[in-house]
Amino acid sequence: MPTAENYYPPFDGHSSPHISIGLSFDQATLKHCLETYGANRVYLIVSTSISKTDNFTKLQAALNDKLVGVRYGVRQHVPWTDVLEIAKELHSTKADLLVTLGAGSLTDAAKVSAFAAANGAFTEDSLSKLHAGAKPDPASIKANHVPIVCIPTSLSGGEYTPFAGATDFRTHQKCSFQHPSIGPSLIILDPALCTTTxxxxxxxxxxxxxxxxxxxxxxxxxxxxxxxxxxxxxxxxxxxxxxxxxxxxxxxxxxxxxxxxxxxxxxxxxxxxxxxxxxxxxxxxxxxxxxxxxxxxxxxxxxxxxxxxxxxxxxxxxxxxxxxxxxxxxxxxxxxxxxxxxxxxxxxxxxxxxxxxxxxxxxxxxxxxxxxxxxxxxxxxxxxxxxxxxxxxxxxxxxxxxxxxxxxxxxxxxxxxxAAGDGLPPIQGQPGKPGPES
Missing domain, CATH: 1.20.1090.10 (Dehydroquinate synthase-like - alpha domain)
Structure with missing residues (x-):
């Protein structure tokens, strides 16, 4: 396994995000907090399961007094209520760096929460005006200004995109949020950390x-x-x-x-x-x-x-x-x-x-x-x-x-x-055409 950091942008023609691989996740986080972002007020979203392990303790120790807030867990498929709670804390703590330690739902929550905070969207009604389906006026949208650092422990890949999904449980519909500014700035890959997933x-x-x-x-x-x-x-x-x-x-x-x-x-x-x-x-x-x-x-x-x-x-x-x-x-x-x-x-x-x-x-x-x-x-x-x-x-x-x-x-x-798998006969009719049971 490599021991020196390899730091590079994965996409040709794009300066962001960067990947860091080779250093342990806690060392890489502290290094870039200090040297890349000059951050002094770090807000951390950590998965509930990792928060009970030594890996969380290691990251806390590395960030020390720069850590101004911690969110423990985000529910799967990112309920809007979770997003809004985080957005309010980002605003109240005046966070200048947002770090996630865990799997994909945390990444989506970070993207949407930072985007919501930048646009003063702290209620479900105001958040509903920002998702792609609402077709917001680009001129009225404010870019996210808080860099996001993701330490993924899964393989969903959402860390690499300026898109995020969050669910409005009033309608049970998952909505897409899109903006060039919401993609993470840095993805820290640590295979040893991921053996605990x-x-x-x-x-x-x-x-x-x-x-x-x-x-x-x-x-x-x-x-x-x-x-x-x-x-x-x-x-x-x-x-x-x-x-x-x-x-x-x-x-x-x-x-x-x-x-x-x-x-x-x-x-x-x-x-x-x-x-x-x-x-x-x-x-x-x-x-x-x-x-x-x-x-x-x-x-x-x-x-x-x-x-x-x-x-x-x-x-x-x-x-x-x-x-x-x-x-x-x-x-x-x-x-x-x-x-x-x-x-x-x-x-x-x-x-x-x-x-x-x-x-x-x-x-x-x-x-x-x-x-x-x-x-x-x-x-x-x-x-x-x-x-x-x-x-x-x-x-x-x-x-x-x-x-x-x-x-x-x-x-x-x-x-x-x-895809039903229930042993019942499939819908009758030609493939792609509705049958009488539809």
């Missing part, structure tokens, strides 16, 4: 990044109708293939030996590669759109990808059978799974076949090999919830960029029945 949490968040790679590589960005320049498509494909190629064996290695820091390091670097591809404008599809709306129903962030990605891939393949490029892109991704021997061996042990298995089948088998849920039933979502879930999914921006066009909630309902 429970394997199931780590692997589920890793499947979220697998979803980024798979939906990215099979997206409309690579369709014959795409207006993306050939050079940009090649660059994005290279980055996403690198990310997937690192993630698949890295997650399997962690499944077999949770204490292996090198496997965790490879997975962290895989996320960087995946985010490099997405940074080029590669959109997501229905797995992400539906997944966003599963969160308010109590499904864990990474588990949404575990249960939805296989069904979405199958629906896209069946419904897009007239679109040869859909099959070609899925075949490209299949080649990555079968081209990595430890992964191929695990798939064969799961009864998969190189000639007969679809990408949806292979992804589901891989999810099972990681010991994660692969159906809506397994995460507690039943058919009685499908109608509202489909309705909310149609409001998500990524539904509009699915590789095969989705125009009605009934089509989403078909996908949900494919």
């Amino acid at each position: 429970p394997a199931k949490v780590w692997l589920a968040s890793g499947m979220r990044s697998v979803d980024h790679c798979v939906e990215g590589l099979t997206s409309v960005f690579f369709s014959p109708q795409s207006d993306a320049p050939a050079e940009k498509r090649q660059e994005a494909e290279k980055a996403l293939l690198e990310g997937l190629g690192r993630l698949l064996p890295g997650l399997l290695s962690t499944r077999r030996d949770p204490s292996d820091p090198e496997a965790r390091r490879q997975s962290q670097l895989a996320v960087v590669a995946a985010m490099r591809g997405m940074k080029l404008g590669v959109p997501m599809g229905a797995s992400h759109a539906i997944g966003h709306q599963l969160g308010p129903l109590g499904v864990g962030h990474g588990e949404t990808s575990c249960v939805m990605l296989p069904a979405v891939l199958r629906w896209n393949l069946d419904s897009g059978r007239q679109e040869g490029w859909v099959r070609e892109r899925q075949s490209l991704v299949l080649g990555v799974f079968w081209g990595i021997e430890p992964v191929a061996s695990a798939l064969r042990n799961r009864g998969q076949d190189t000639e007969m298995s679809s990408l949806g089948d292979v992804v589901e088998a891989y999810v099972r090999e990681l010991g994660l849920p692969a159906s809506l039933k397994e995460v507690g979502v039943g058919r009685e919830q499908f109608a509202k879930l489909a309705e909310n999914s149609m409001k998500d921006a990524w539904i509009r960029t699915n590789p095969v066009q989705i125009t009605t909630s009934q089509e989403v309902n078909v996908i949900l029945t494919m």
